[in-house]
Each structure stands twice: as C-alpha cells, then as structure tokens.
Amino acid sequence: MSRYTAVTDTDRAAMLDAIGVGSLEEIFEAQIPAGVRLQGGLDLPDGLPEQDVYAHLLELSKKNTSAEDEITFLGAGMYDHYIPAAIDMLLGRSEFLTPYTPYQPEVSQGGLQVMFEYQTAICELTGLDVSNASVYEGPSAVAAAGYLAKLASPKRPRYLVSGALHPDSRQTLETLSVGYGTEVVEIPLKDGVTDVDALRELLADGGDQVSAVIFQQPNFLGAIEDVQAISDLAHEQGALSICQADPIALGVLEAPGNQGVDVCVGEGQALGNRLDFGGPSFGFFAATNAHIRRMPGRIAGETTDADGRRGFVLTLQTREQHIRREKATSNICTSQALNALAGVVYLSWLGRDGLVELGELLIQRTHYARETLTAIEGVTALHGQPVVREFAISLPDGVDVGEVIALAQDRGVNPGFDLGRVRDDWKGGLLVALTEQRSRSDIDRLAEVLDESIRAYQGGERSPLGRSGSTQEVAA
Amino acid sequence: MSAVDQTVVAYERPPADASSATPMQRERAVTIFEKGQEGRRAFEAPALDVPEVEGLIPASARRAEPARLPNVSEPELVRHYVRLSRRNFDLDSGFYPLGSCTMKHNPRLHERVTALSGHARLHPLQDPKRAQGALELMYNLERSLGEVAGLPHVCLQPSAGSHGELAGLLVTRAYHEARGDHRTKVLAPDTAHGTNPATVTIAGYEVVPVKTSPDGGVDVEDLRAKADSQVACLMLTNPNTLGVFDPNIEEIAKIVHGVEATLYNDGANLNAVMGISRPGDMGFDIVHYNLHKSFTQPHGGGGPGSGPIAVSDRIAPYLPVPVIQKLADGTFDLTSTPTDGPGSKTIGKLRGFQGNYGCFVRSYAYICSLGGPGLQDASETAVLNANYLLARLQELVGDRLPLAFGERCMHEFVLSGTVMKREVGIRILDLAKRLLDHGFHPPTVYFPLLVDEALLIEPTETETKETLDAFAEAVADIIREAEEDPSIAQSAPYTTPVRRLDEATAAKRPVLRQPL
Numbered sequence: 001m002s003r004y005t006a007v008t009d010t011d012r013a014a015m016l017d018a019i020g021v022g023s024l025e026e027i028f029e030a031q032i033p034a035g036v037r038l039q040g041g042l043d044l045p046d047g048l049p050e051q052d053v054y055a056h057l058l059e060l061s062k063k064n065t066s067a068e069d070e071i072t073f074l075g076a077g078m079y080d081h082y083i084p085a086a087i088d089m090l091l092g093r094s095e096f097l098t099p100y101t102p103y104q105p106e107v108s109q110g111g112l113q114v115m116f117e118y119q120t121a122i123c124e125l126t127g128l129d130v131s132n133a134s135v136y137e138g139p140s141a142v143a144a145a146g147y148l149a150k151l152a153s154p155k156r157p158r159y160l161v162s163g164a165l166h167p168d169s170r171q172t173l174e175t176l177s178v179g180y181g182t183e184v185v186e187i188p189l190k191d192g193v194t195d196v197d198a199l200r201e202l203l204a205d206g207g208d209q210v211s212a213v214i215f216q217q218p219n220f221l222g223a224i225e226d227v228q229a230i231s232d233l234a235h236e237q238g239a240l241s242i243c244q245a246d247p248i249a250l251g252v253l254e255a256p257g258n259q260g261v262d263v264c265v266g267e268g269q270a271l272g273n274r275l276d277f278g279g280p281s282f283g284f285f286a287a288t289n290a291h292i293r294r295m296p297g298r299i300a301g302e303t304t305d306a307d308g309r310r311g312f313v314l315t316l317q318t319r320e321q322h323i324r325r326e327k328a329t330s331n332i333c334t335s336q337a338l339n340a341l342a343g344v345v346y347l348s349w350l351g352r353d354g355l356v357e358l359g360e361l362l363i364q365r366t367h368y369a370r371e372t373l374t375a376i377e378g379v380t381a382l383h384g385q386p387v388v389r390e391f392a393i394s395l396p397d398g399v400d401v402g403e404v405i406a407l408a409q410d411r412g413v414n415p416g417f418d419l420g421r422v423r424d425d426w427k428g429g430l431l432v433a434l435t436e437q438r439s440r441s442d443i444d445r446l447a448e449v450l451d452e453s454i455r456a457y458q459g460g461e462r463s464p465l466g467r468s469g470s471t472q473e474v475a476a
Numbered sequence: 477m478s479a480v481d482q483t484v485v486a487y488e489r490p491p492a493d494a495s496s497a498t499p500m501q502r503e504r505a506v507t508i509f510e511k512g513q514e515g516r517r518a519f520e521a522p523a524l525d526v527p528e529v530e531g532l533i534p535a536s537a538r539r540a541e542p543a544r545l546p547n548v549s550e551p552e553l554v555r556h557y558v559r560l561s562r563r564n565f566d567l568d569s570g571f572y573p574l575g576s577c578t579m580k581h582n583p584r585l586h587e588r589v590t591a592l593s594g595h596a597r598l599h600p601l602q603d604p605k606r607a608q609g610a611l612e613l614m615y616n617l618e619r620s621l622g623e624v625a626g627l628p629h630v631c632l633q634p635s636a637g638s639h640g641e642l643a644g645l646l647v648t649r650a651y652h653e654a655r656g657d658h659r660t661k662v663l664a665p666d667t668a669h670g671t672n673p674a675t676v677t678i679a680g681y682e683v684v685p686v687k688t689s690p691d692g693g694v695d696v697e698d699l700r701a702k703a704d705s706q707v708a709c710l711m712l713t714n715p716n717t718l719g720v721f722d723p724n725i726e727e728i729a730k731i732v733h734g735v736e737a738t739l740y741n742d743g744a745n746l747n748a749v750m751g752i753s754r755p756g757d758m759g760f761d762i763v764h765y766n767l768h769k770s771f772t773q774p775h776g777g778g779g780p781g782s783g784p785i786a787v788s789d790r791i792a793p794y795l796p797v798p799v800i801q802k803l804a805d806g807t808f809d810l811t812s813t814p815t816d817g818p819g820s821k822t823i824g825k826l827r828g829f830q831g832n833y834g835c836f837v838r839s840y841a842y843i844c845s846l847g848g849p850g851l852q853d854a855s856e857t858a859v860l861n862a863n864y865l866l867a868r869l870q871e872l873v874g875d876r877l878p879l880a881f882g883e884r885c886m887h888e889f890v891l892s893g894t895v896m897k898r899e900v901g902i903r904i905l906d907l908a909k910r911l912l913d914h915g916f917h918p919p920t921v922y923f924p925l926l927v928d929e930a931l932l933i934e935p936t937e938t939e940t941k942e943t944l945d946a947f948a949e950a951v952a953d954i955i956r957e958a959e960e961d962p963s964i965a966q967s968a969p970y971t972t973p974v975r976r977l978d979e980a981t982a983a984k985r986p987v988l989r990q991p992l
Contacts, residue, residue, distance in 0.1 A: 002850040004581050005857045006940045015864040015941060018871070019884070024860055027884055028752060031721045036758045042623055042751045047847030050585050057841055061594025063609030065602060068593040077828060078600055084518070086554050092587060094568035095561035100577050101778035103920075105979075106972040107565035107912055109505065111777040114560060117507050120989040124543040130988050134779075136635035139828040147678065168828040175796070175824035179646060179680035224537050254539050267828065276590075277610050278600030278829030279635070280780030292986070298778065303982035305974040306967070307494065310505040315982040321638075321670035322923070326683045331638045331674035338776030341557075348508050348553055352545045354519035361521055363533060368526035386533050409606065417601055440525040468603040470811040471803065 002047060065409070067275060071442050072414040073369075075390050075433020076220070077138065077166055078278065079248070079270045082437050084349050087272050087342050096341055101298070101334065105313045106305075111337060112312035115300035118344040125247055125347075126264040127255025128286040132297040133335035134343075138244065138267025139172035141283030142214065144296045144330060145242045145263045146173050148287070149212035150182055151294045151329060152240060156211035160202055160239070162187050162194040162230075164219035167422040169244055173214070182211070192223040192383020192392070199233050207237030212263075216244040217256060221392040221419075221431065222366075223385035224253065231260025247271055247284065247343075249388040251350075252359030263287045272346025273339050282336035282343060293319060296330030358436060362389040365443065366434045372447045373432065378454070382419075382429050390433040392419060392426075399454055401430055406463035407453035415450050421469055489953060490913040490971055492964045500563065500973045508556050509990040512548035544992045563973040564777070565917050571943050573865075575888045575920035575932025576669070576717055578747045578769035580854075583845065586772070586838035595837050600829035604810045610833060611808035615800050617840045618784075624746070624851065625763045626756025627786035629818045631795045633831040637744060638671040640764025640783030641711070643796060645679035646823045647762065647787065648709045648738045650794040654821065657736070659708035665694055667718055667924045669744060672711050681708060688926060692720035692881030694728055703735045713742040714758065715749070717924045717932065719862065719885035729759025738762060738791065746770045747936070748859055748887035751852025761788045767832075771839035782835035792818040796826040857937035858887040861944060865889075865935050868948035876900060876955050880927045887936075893929030900955060901962035904929045907954055909976065910968035914950040 001007060007015070012024075021027055028037070048056070067080040074080075090096065095110060102108030115133040122131035135141050146159055159177070161170055163186050174184050188198045194215050203210060213234040217225050231241035240262040248270045250256075256264040269281035287295060293316065301315035321328040350358060370391045374381050378396030395401055401418040408415045419429030432446075548556070565572075572579035590596065598610055618630035634640035645662065652659050662681040664672045667688055676683040684702055687695040694712065703710070710732045715721040722728065732739045741755040741763040747770040755763040767773045767782035775781075787795065797812040799819040810830065814820050846854060866889045869877060876899065877891040893904035908918030908931075920932035935944055958965045969975060 001857075002846055002853055004583060004846075005853065005937050007857050007860060007937075011941045012860065015860055019863045019867045021863075024856055027859060027863055030884065031723070031886065032749075032753050033723060033726060035726055036753050038626075038752060038754050038757065041852055042848035044620055044623055044843070044848030044851070047845050047850040050583075050845065053841050053844045054585060054589060056844060057589035057595075057613075057837065058592060060609035060613050061589075061592040063612065064594040064598045065606035066593045066595075066597040067599060068597050072599065074599045074601055076601055080597065080599065086518070086550060088591070090554070090557045090561070093558070093561045095564040095566045096777055097587075097774045098567035098582055099564050099777050100572070100574055100579060100775040103574070104565070104908070104912065104918060105977050106909070106969050106974055107917065108563075108777075109973050110560040110562065110564035113505060113507065113563070114557075114777075116988075117509065117990065120507070120509055120992075121543075121545060123989045124545060124992070136639065136780075137828050139825070140635065140639075166828075168825055171825035172827055175646065175826055176642070176678070178823070179649065179678055181680060224533065228536075250539075251543065252533065252539055253537055255543070258540070274596040274834065275599050276596055277598040277602075277607065277833035279827075279832035280782070280834050282779075292988075299986075299988060301982040302987040303978045305978070306976045307497070307501075309501065309974050311974040311977045312505070313977050313979050313982050315979065315986060315988070317983070321674040323670070324674070325670050326673035326677045328670070328674040328677070331642060331671050331678050332636070333638050333671050333674075334636050334779040334781055336776075336780050337778040338774075339780055341777070344508070345553065345557060348546045348548055348556075349518045349550070350545065351512075351517050351519060351547045352542050353547070354517055354521065355545060356539075356542050357521040358519075361524060364524060364526050364528055367529055367532050386537065388533070406603065409603065414599075414602075436522050439522070443526075465603075465605045468605075470604055470798075470813075471809045 070409060070412050070414050071445060073416045073432045073446060074414050076417040076431050077168065077267055078275055079433060079435050080275060080437055081270055081435045083272055086349065087345050090345055091338060091342055096338060102314060109311060112300045114341050114344060116302060116312050118340045119300065121344050121347045122284045122286050125250045126286040127257025128264055129289040130292050131286040132295050132299050134282040134340040135285050135297050135332055136336065137279055137281050137283045139166065139169040141265035141285050142169035142244050143172045143176045144285060145265045146177060146212060147330065148263060148291060148294045149240045149242065150180060153211040156209050157182050158209045159184050160187050160210050160213045162215035163189040164194060164221050165214060165216045165244065166220050192221050192385045193219060193225050194230060196226060196229050199230065203233055203237045210237060210239040212240040212242045214242045218246060218249055218388050221383060222387040222390035223383055227256055227259035227261060235260060251355035268339065268343050272342035280336060280339055282339035294329050295319065297332045298335040361436055362434055366391060369432060369434060369443045372443055373450060376447060376451045390431060392429050392431050394428050395430060395454060399457055401428060402467040402469045403462060404453045404457050405468040406465060407456050407461060408449050410463050411449045413446050413449040415446060418469060492970055494970055498971060507990045508546045509992060511552060511556060512546045514547055516547045516549045518548060518550040518553050570915050570917060571939060571947055572917040573919045573933050573935045574917060575934040576744050578934060578936055580772055580936040581938035582772050582774040586841050589841050590834050590837045608808055611800055611810055613840050614836055615802055615808055617836050620843045621765055621784060622786050624750055625786040626754030627763060627788055629792040629795060630784055630786045632784040632836060633796050633826050634783040634785060635827055635832055636781040637764055637766045637783040638675060640785045641671060641675040642679060643785050643826055644740050644762040644764060645675060645709060647791050647794040649679060650823045651791055652708055660706045662708055663702055663710040665712065667716050667926050668711060668713060669717065669742065672742060691723060692718045693722035693724055696724050696727055699728060700731055703731050705735055707735055707737045709738045709740050711740045711742060713744055715745045715886040718881045718890050719888040720881055721886050725758045744769060748855055750855040751848060752855055761791055767835050767839045772842050773835045773838050780832055780835060782832040793821040794823050795819045797822045798830055854937045861935045861937055861939055862887050862889055865933065865944045865948060868945065869951060872948055872952040873955050888932060888934035890927050891931045892927050893931055897929055900958045902958045902965045904931050906965040906968065910954045910965040911950060912969040913971045916947055916950060
C-alpha cells in the first residue's frame with residue numbers, strides 16, 4: 001500500500017472473498033499468459049516519502065537557469081509575461097484541475113462555459129467566425145490548419161510557406177504532411193518579410209496545386225507582414241490564407257480575419273501560461289464559417305436544458321473520431337482546457353483597454369531596445385521592418401553569436417535567440433524579445449552586457465560553460 | 477461476508493423532483509462578456525519609461541477596433557470563475573470511474589514542484605547547459621518509462637495519446653520506407669478507441685478492422701487472414717477496452733512480425749499492468765503512454781495531456797527530434813541532429829520545442845514517490861478494485877447488467893445494459909444521468925461500440941472499498957427505483973446545475989460564441 005492507495009489487509013481479504021479467489025495472483029494467472037509475465041518486478045528504485053521527492057525536485061529545479069535567475073530577452077515563440085496571481089489560484093482549483101473532458105454536460109457547465117468564453121475571446125482577437133476549444137500548442141495548430149486546407153482542397157498537394165514562419169511550425173507541418181503526401185515549398189524573404197513578388201510568381205506557375213499559403217504575423221523575425229496582400233494572392237488562385245499570429249500582438253495589429261485570412265492559429269502560451277520549458281500550453285485555432293465542419297478538436301456550443309435554462313455542450317461532434325473514426329477531420333480528441341482557461345482569464349484580466357495598453361507599451365520599449373542595441377559598434381538591424389515585441393539584429397562580422405550569448409549569460413543577461421541555430425543564412429543574427437517584465441533599465445543593462453560580451457569575445461574570452469546551444473550542433 | 481456488509485454506507489435516495497429548482501439551477505448562466513463596465517480593470521500597465529515615438533506601426537497594419545474583451549475588476553473576475561468552477565464535478569469531490577480514462581488521484585505535491593520557478597519559468601530555448609536539471613529529469617523519466625514498457629528508447633514529445641499514435645505510425649512509415657517497402661494498410665481491432673482509425677488516415681494509411689473473438693481478444697484467424705505484406709502495423713490496446721488481456725498476445729506478435737509489420741500498443745490501459753507485464757516483453761515494437769492516465773497528470777477538464785512513446789532498437793533511429801543525450805562527462809544535451817542512435821534518421825519535429833515538460837515534472841515526481849514496487853502495487857490494486865466492484869455489481873444487479881465478456885477483468889470492465897433496457901425500460905444513458913443525482917460521475921457509456929448499451933467502468937487504485945460499495949449500491953438503487961418507475965431515471969438528473977441538455981439543437985443551429 002502506498003500513500004495514494006487505501007486497501008488494507010482486512011479490505012483485501014474481504015474483497016478477494018467477494019471476488020471468489022484466494023489471491024490476486026489467481027486473477028493474473030487466469031488472464032495473462034505465463035510467457036509475458038514480468039518476473040522480479042520493475043528495475044526501478046523504491047519509492048520516497050513526499051518530503052524527499054520535494055527535495056529532489058527542488059534540487060533539479062535549481063540546476064536550471066530560469067527567467068527568475070537572469071534578465072532574459074529570449075522569446076522565439078514563448079514569452080516571459082507576468083502571470084497574474086488570480087490565474088494560479090483559479091487553475092489550482094480542483095473543479096478545474098481534476099475533471100476529465102466534459103462528457104456529462106450536466107456536471108461540467110463550468111468547464112463548458114469556459115470553453116464558450118474562450119472561443120468568444122479568440123474570435124474577437126482573430127476577427128474570425130469560429131474558434132475551437134484549443135489544440136495542443138502553436139506548431140501543432142499550424143499543422144492542423146494545413147490538414148484543414150488539405151480537406152478543403154484534396155486535389156492540391158502543395159503548401160506555400162513563408163521563410164519567416166516559425167521553424168518549429170514549418171517542421172511540424174513537414175513531418176505530419178508526409179503521411180498524406182502534401183509538399184512544402186518555401187516562399188523567400190525580402191528585407192525580413194515574405195517576398196510578395198516571389199509569392200506571386202510561385203502562384204502564377206502551378207497555383208492550382210496550392211491548397212494554402214501559410215505565414216506568420218508578426219513573423220519569426222518580429223516583422224509585420226502585409227497580411228492583406230498575401231491573402232489576396234492566395235485567394236486569386238483558390239488557396240487558403242493561413243496565418244500563425246502572436247495573440248499579444250493582435251491587441252494592436254489588425255485582426256487577420258479582417259485582412260482576408262481564412263484560418264488563424266497560434267501559440268497561446270503568452271496568454272497567462274507558464275514557460276514550463278515548452279509546455280503544456282495551448283494552440284488556438286479559428287476560421288471562417290465556411291470551414292466550421294472541417295475544424296479539428298473540441299467545440300463548445302450554447303443550448304438549453306429540459307427546463308429551458310441556458311447551458312453549454314460539446315457540439316458538432318460528427319467531425320470527431322468517436323463518431324467518424326477514420327473519416328474524422330482530425331485525430332485530436334482533446335483540448336488544452338486548463339491552459340485555455342488560463343488564456344481566457346488572462347484576456348479578461350487585461351480587458352479591452354489593457355490588451356491595447358500592453359501592446360502599445362511593447363511597441364515603445366521594443367523600438368527603444370532596437371535603437372539602443374543597434375547603437376552598439378558593429379551591431380546592425382537584420383531588417384528595418386516595423387515590429388511589435390521582437391526584432392532581429394546582426395552582430396559584428398566574425399562574432400560567434402553562441403559564444404556571445406554564453407558570455408552575456410555569465411553576466412546575468414540572456415540576450416536572446418541565436419538565429420544561426422535554425423538557418424545558415426541567419427548566422428550572426430540575434431532575435432531579441434520583450435515583455436512588459438523587461439523595463440528600460442533592463443534594456444540598458446542588456447545593451448551594456450551585449451557590448452561588453454562582444455568585446456570580450458573579440459578579446460578571446462570564452463564562457464567556462466562553453467558556447468550556447470547543443471554540443472552536437474557545434475560538432476556538426 | 478460480514479466485513480463487506482459492515483462497510484456499506486447508509487443510503488438515502490436522492491430527490492427526483494423537477495418542480496423546485498436548486499439554488500444553482502436558479503442562477504442563470506451569464507458569461508464574462510456580459511459582465512463588467514467600461515472603465516473597470518484588473519490590469520495596470522507598467523509606466524511608459526522610454527521616450528514615446530509616434531508612427532512606429534503603419535496605420536494600415538493597426539487594428540481598427542479593439543478586441544471586445546470584458547472590462548472587469550479583479551474581484552469580479554475571481555468570483556466569476558470561482559462560481560463557474562462550482563458548476564463542475566471533479567475528481568477531488570467524488571468518484572469518477574470513467575472507463576479507459578484512469579481517473580486516479582492527482583497528488584498535490586505535483587502541483588507544488590511543477591510551480592517551482594526553476595521548472596515553471598524555464599524557457600524552452602534555454603541553453604542546454606543551463607537547463608541541466610530539466611534535461612536530467614527528462615532523461616530519468618525516459619529511463620523509468622522505458623523500464624515500465626520494457627522498451628529501451630523513449631521520446632517524451634507527443635502531446636497526448638492520439639499524438640503518440642501519430643508519432644508511432646509516422647516512425648513505422650519511416651521504418652518501412654527506409655527498407656524500400658511501401659505499405660498501405662494498418663490493422664486495428666473493432667474495439668479500438670476512435671482516435672486509432674482517425675490517426676491511421678492522417679498518417680496516410682487505410683485502416684482495416686480486425687474482429688474480436690468471443691473471449692474478448694483479437695480474432696486470431698481473422699488477423700491471420702488480413703495480415704499480408706501490405707500491412708504496416710497492427711495497433712492494439714492490451715489490455716483492451718473490454719478490460720481483457722489478450723490471451724493470444726504471443727501468437728498475435730508472431731503473426732504481425734511474420735509479415736514484417738510493427739506491433740503498436742495503445743497504452744491507454746497501462747495502468748493494469750505496470751510491473752506485472754511489459755508491452756516490450758509481449759512483442760510490441762512501439763507503445764504510447766498516457767501520462768495523464770497511468771502517471772496521474774491531472775486531466776484539467778480535457779487537457780493538457782502527454783503521450784510519450786517507447787520503441788525498440790530497430791525503430792529508434794526514426795524518433796522525433798530533439799533528443800536528450802547523456803554525454804561522457806555526465807552532463808546532458810538536447811540535440812536535433814544526433815549523428816547516431818535515437819533520432820539519427822528522424823521523422824523530424826512533431827511539435828514545438830521538446831514536449832509538455834510540466835507534465836513530465838508531475839509524472840516524474842509520481843514515479844519517485846511510488847518507485848518500482850509502488851507502481852506495481854498501483855496496478856495490482858487497480859485490478860483488485862475493478863474485480864471487486866465487478867463482483868459487487870454482479871452480486872447486486874448481475875441479472876440486469878451482465879459482464880459483456882469473460883468472467884473477470886483487468887483494471888476495467890464492460891457491462892451490457894441490453895437486458896436492463898428490455899426488462900426495466902431504462903437505457904444506459906438514463907442510468908448514467910441518474911448516477912449524477914447520487915453524486916457519482918458516471919462510467920464511460922456507449923463505448924466500446926462493439927457492446928450494445930455498453931457501460932465501461934474503471935475504478936482505479938486510489939479509491940477505497942467503501943467508495944466502491946457505495947457506488948455499487950447506487951447502481952442497484954437506480955435499477956430498483958426504475959423497476960417501480962422508469963420515468964424517474966429517464967428524466968434524470970434533477971439536482972445538477974442544469975438538467976438534460978438539448979444537444980441536437982446545439983448541433984443543428986450552432987451558437988459557438990457570445991454575440992457582442
């Protein structure tokens with residue numbers, strides 16, 4: 001008996017008696033072939049008391065450098081926003097934390113109404129008609145949107161994908177589309193944004209083979225894309241316009257649904273969810289009404305009960321696996337309900353004005369940071385496009401970005417993401433992200449440390465921990 | 477038998493009267509979007525501390541209208557969601573025997589350790605050398621899960637069981653393609669969870685159902701007839717969704733491997749066999765785990781989950797990247813370009829970053845708490861609890877709700893409501909809804925599809941005998957009540973925040989957002 005079970009010896013005797021066997025072993029023997037029984041138990045250590053497990057997990061946590069331990073400008077898909085205390089408290093409530101999918105709506109009205117509210121908030125942010133109750137995370141949402149386009153145009157075996165789509169989204173799409181045989185063709189970039197002329201050419205030749213044009217707003221390099229122009233070109237050839245968006249930036253940028261986008265998806269972590277070394281978070285997924293029956297995942301809808309009271313249920317389930325099986329619109333059978341709850345609480349906490357104020361603050365501080373960093377000798381902007389909360393710079397020629405990041409981290413500042421880790425032609429680039437938790441004095445400190453680290457690198461200094469990034473990648 | 481009788485709780489039948497609404501029923505559902513007033517707020521932005529510059533964003537890119545989010549104060553916000561939470565049934569409040577979902581207790585320690593800033597505020601792109609604790613944790617979790625499954629190579633990344641299935645089929649595809657073998661079909665028993673066939677389609681295969689034999693296992697002759705050189709994989713849940721451990725598993729593995737297909741284990745029911753029997757030893761090449769089932773990641777109202785996979789040596793090169801490596805100096809690395817071993821011929825990335833780490837922390841803490849003997853005890857107790865509840869129900873209502881297959885079960889079992897429907901006049905749905913009035917979450921209903929009027933019950937190991945007795949009594953009482961007046965169950969529930977909901981209208985005229 002462990003501390004999580006409660007069958008005493010007395011219980012066990014009575015239970016075995018009721019079952020009509022002399023021992024539990026009889027039950028196993030009767031059912032499991034002897035040849036596949038494990039002899040001698042699992043080769044794992046014995047269990048530990050709660051306080052020892054806590055101590056072990058605390059020790060492991062201390063071996064990590066978290067956003068609490070350094071001034072961090074690392075973003076590239078997940079962001080260190082402040083999470084209001086109310087979210088911790090609400091997500092910790094048993095009634096939200098411990099139920100399963102709302103299969104019994106009469107006793108799941110809380111969770112179902114949360115989904116309905118969440119869907120409303122996502123529709124508002126994206127300017128689209130319908131949102132599902134969320135999918136796994138951002139890049140998975142992009143891949144799911146790709147599959148929707150495949151269902152909408154089964155005879156078009158190609159996606160055109162912006163070179164500034166998040167590399168994880170691009171790679172997830174590639175991994176998943178292998179199965180159903182759609183190819184991914186890249187649209188090149190021009191000065192940090194999707195090259196619209198190149199897109200026009202790609203569509204002019206074989207546009208009828210393209211099911212979707214997929215891009216990101218703001219893009220991976222932080223730059224604002226011309227969403228309307230990209231959407232218009234896609235539509236001219238009968239392809240869908242699929243946009244991965246940063247939900248925080250949508251507080252100030254035009255809603256993609258108002259710029260011709262058919263499906264808007266994205267990573268929801270920035271909305272009240274922890275960094276958690278990458279998950280769990282949620283992916284949001286919204287589309288125009290035309291695609292309602294091709295949507296993946298759970299969707300909550302409003303209805304009434306037997307006495308006419310307002311209530312909520314999971315709906316449009318004929319899209320789903322338990323009914324459609326192999327003909328389902330997706331194999332995703334869950335939503336990230338708890339993470340989506342954090343999302344809608346966060347958006348309600350910010351409120352209509354707060355989301356705009358947050359966006360405006362980020363625009364100003366990001367501009368200040370870009371100006372301040374590009375004033376460092378040898379540092380230039382990687383592109384000159386307008387940005388909201390993230391921007392790319394180039395370090396001086398001959399400077400190894402991974403080494404400079406390591407030196408800066410030794411000085412207590414994480415300056416951002418080494419762009420050379422994802423693309424060879426971005427070598428020398430650094431992606432810097434802001435949240436409201438990074439003040440002007442933090443930015444000034446970043447500039448000081450980055451300058452110092454570049455000079456230190458040029459003077460031959462190396463971090464005792466070694467270059468930032470995978471050891472393997474250096475070897476490669 | 478006296479020990480059994482003494483522990484039966486005093487039983488009071490719940491009300492069955494719809495004429496007077498409960499306080500919660502009288503509370504009309506109002507969304508957060510219908511609350512608040514212009515000018516109220518919970519958020520205060522930090523002061524602008526840099527020189528303000530106009531025109532940084534071109535007007536054409538700017539939002540014409542702000543998103544119409546609520547304007548609420550913090551007290552309004554907190555009260556709204558606390559009140560909503562009270563309209564949910566949850567595992568901490570009561571028994572939740574949802575079959576194939578493994579609703580076991582979620583230890584609160586896990587929430588505490590996951591919230592430590594070194595875990596919670598660790599950025600996914602942090603330099604591996606400065607995330608050693610996280611990588612060590614993931615490495616240890618991989619080893620532990622691999623030991624439970626009896627398969628050496630674990631990839632933690634899949635975000636849910638269905639995502640693990642997809643990963644499993646994509647590595648299967650890569651494995652066959654690498655041998656120049658282009659296969660077209662995947663076999664799955666008719667008892668399979670609906671995500672199995674859905675995943676097969678997305679992975680680009682055609683699903684071929686395999687029949688179930690009268691003993692509840694795979695029909696071996698049907699399998700033999702369908703297993704040919706076009707079959708890439710057999711997806712099997714063992715024990716299956718009938719709670720039956722397949723008696724012919726060794727023969728099945730032989731047939732599948734005989735045509736060089738892979739054998740995939742949907743690990744949804746792993747909670748029955750931890751430390752008792754290992755999928756790897758049964759002949760499976762690939763298994764997915766549901767960390768939110770056997771390893772007690774809280775279900776969160778439907779997510780997040782986590783669905784790692786374990787594979788055999790021959791499949792390992794195709795695993796998704798990044799992979800965790802333990803280096804010669806004892807430190808850990810995270811790489812997307814391994815030169816040999818797991819991931820060296822990778823299918824690519826399956827999702828962003830490296831998986832649902834928050835779930836890994838919880839499941840790792842659970843494994844540390846229980847250890848090898850504790851995990852085995854958990855499975856043994858889960859099987860004991862299931863067989864005991866089965867025995868109690870058969871004793872009380874066996875003539876109305878017989879066991880669908882076999883005599884005993886593993887960690888869950890399926891009753892058939894066909895006799896009850898015919899003789900008593902209530903359906904399984906009615907029984908489920910009346911259970912809500914008794915304060916129990918109903919078991920899974922109408923699944924597996926193979927059983928008419930199916931009721932799939934999984935009590936888990938964390939329930940007491942007293943709870944199991946009380947549940948059995950409630951089921952018996954509902955049937956007794958229905959023998960007298962079936963309309964009571966047919967119109968149930970009566971005491972829940974809302975009563976039966978009109979799902980047909982919801983689907984026919986969808987209202988999927990608050991109109992503003």
